[in-house]
Amino acid sequence: MKKLLILVCKIGMWLSKLAGKGSSFPGIFALFIDKNIFSYFKMPKLVIAVTGSAGKGSTTKIIAEALRQNNYKVGHNIKGSNITPGIISVLIENSKLNGESKVDALVLEVDERYTKEVFLNTKPNYVVITNICRDQPPRHGHFDLVFEKIKSALNGNAHLILNGDDPYLQKFNLNNEYNVTYYGIEQNKYSYKSNKFDNINIYYCPICGKKLIYNYYNFESIGDYYCPSNDFKRPEISYLANVDLDKKLMSINNEYKINIQFDILYYSYNILAAYTVLALVGINENKICENISEMENNKKLNELYQYNNKKVYTMSSKAENSTTYNQSVLFTKNHKVKKTIVIGWKEISRRYEFNDMSWLYDIRFELLNDKNIDKVICVGPQRYDIATRMKYAGFNDNQIEVFDTLYAAKEMIKLKSKGDIFAILNFDYVKPFNDLMRED
């Protein structure tokens, strides 16, 4: 029966591939046949799960690619089908008819809301939680609710990999229930002394409630912090990186050097999360450095190219996720050149039709407002909402331009803009924008 069912599911998978259906389709099909489908599969010895509000896709990809480079056979939900059916699809694809695994390792990107079901059934040895930031409030409610969801999914056997620079993530292990390995990034040229952002999820010590003090910040609430009561502080960091964004170089524990492909800080955190798991799994650290340094930049996320005499930076940010936008804002601010900014999206969300604009005010666009900015070009259906936000960020009427589509903005962007172009776009505008820039 079991063999037959897995066979039927595999046929379903091949048919759905032929029909060009989504990568979660076989899982949906399998769940329809038997909702206990998970019990048919035996897990490989190594199961790595990556969850969190942002960066889980990139982190998972780095881990999977590096494992493959080191001769592991890897199953990985590469297309980002990160809810239960997507995970089941990976299992169908990577299992024999008797349910045994065909691979040495599963590397799973897991949606925060589905961690309970997925962790219970796949029993990950390592769980990476990249961050819990403000993300899709209509879907998630708020960050504390996401925290509770993931916390309830964990069991004592999982080894947690956490960013030690983020005090909020330490809440997972306040009772010392888990084996945790922390990674972090040291103070660098772009670190700063006082908070720049408003979308902070944790200001106070989770133990005694006193306000946390920072020696420095790397970004939002991420940095070197401590509670004045001495009951809480940045933990001991096992994988500590020094990052030189200008030289696109990071070195881990002063020994292992990695060339990073794009000088955005969050990319370094994702690399470090992946590095930490790979090192814990036992991959030679020199090899990890070599593998990651040779990986191509994920062009879906960030790209840099030349258009006539301008540099064009495209930064994929996620609508309704102020942290990803703040990363793009800080990146843009840190490039002290004459520039034009393009901000826009086609749809706020693919999941629902709400018109929540509140997240625009969680982004610190004020940081962009300096003498280097020529214009801010606001594009898409919500162009006036974006323009309103820019007005309150301090840009004057002459600096703000609005267009309903990228095509309508083409002349302004390609011919009339001054300086380098920094495009802070929702992911649904990244490809159309790059296509527009590259067409004749």
Added chain:
Amino acid sequence: MTIYIAHLYYDLMNLYGEIGNVMVLERLLKDQGIKVIIDKLTVNDKIDFNKYDLIYIGAGTEDNQLIVLRDIIKYKNKIKEYIEKNKFFISTGNSYELFGKSIYNNGKHSGIGIFDYNVKQNDKRLVGDTIVKCKFINENIIGFQNQIGVINDNNNPMFEVLRGIGSYKNSKNEGINYKNFYGTYLLGPILARNPKLSKYIISELIRLKDIKFKLKKFDLNIEQRAHDFYIETYHSEM
């Protein structure tokens, strides 16, 4: 003229970009040539209510709402006095729950008790776009709701709900207005998305301070376009 604003619990109660409301107040007052001083205050700060012309407080997580309740309740009499003096108080999101008689949030708690309503918890979060109208603005007001609390016994509502959730699922009313206290579940930020409402609040605030003050024309063109585009695109039949 100088206007003093207190942004209460700016750190704990800023869950849905609500600092945007303070940005609007500051900018529109400055556009009128008025000096604006904003104090960001939080738990354990000493709050001198006499000092302020306007107090703002926004939404927070359920945990933060309780932390704030424990801190703010000691000012009960001062807050009552402040509101009775006709001074401006704007409370958005679940912060307006604090001013009722009781709040159910992980157990029942006494509220500040300025108003008679009781806050209950819905079994799941209420989320969605909301359109309301009120007596003092000649235009529909738009906003967003994302909350677990509901108020079934508000006898003094500020808004009539035309679309969306309101005080509880499918309710016909929302918010509270007493003297110059304006409380609403509507996020947005409501002042950024509703230029006629922000113009009204600013005008009344200035009038209270100096009835002879000559208001300059408000420049709210971009905000109005955003507002009108939303209504025309998604609710054109209204």
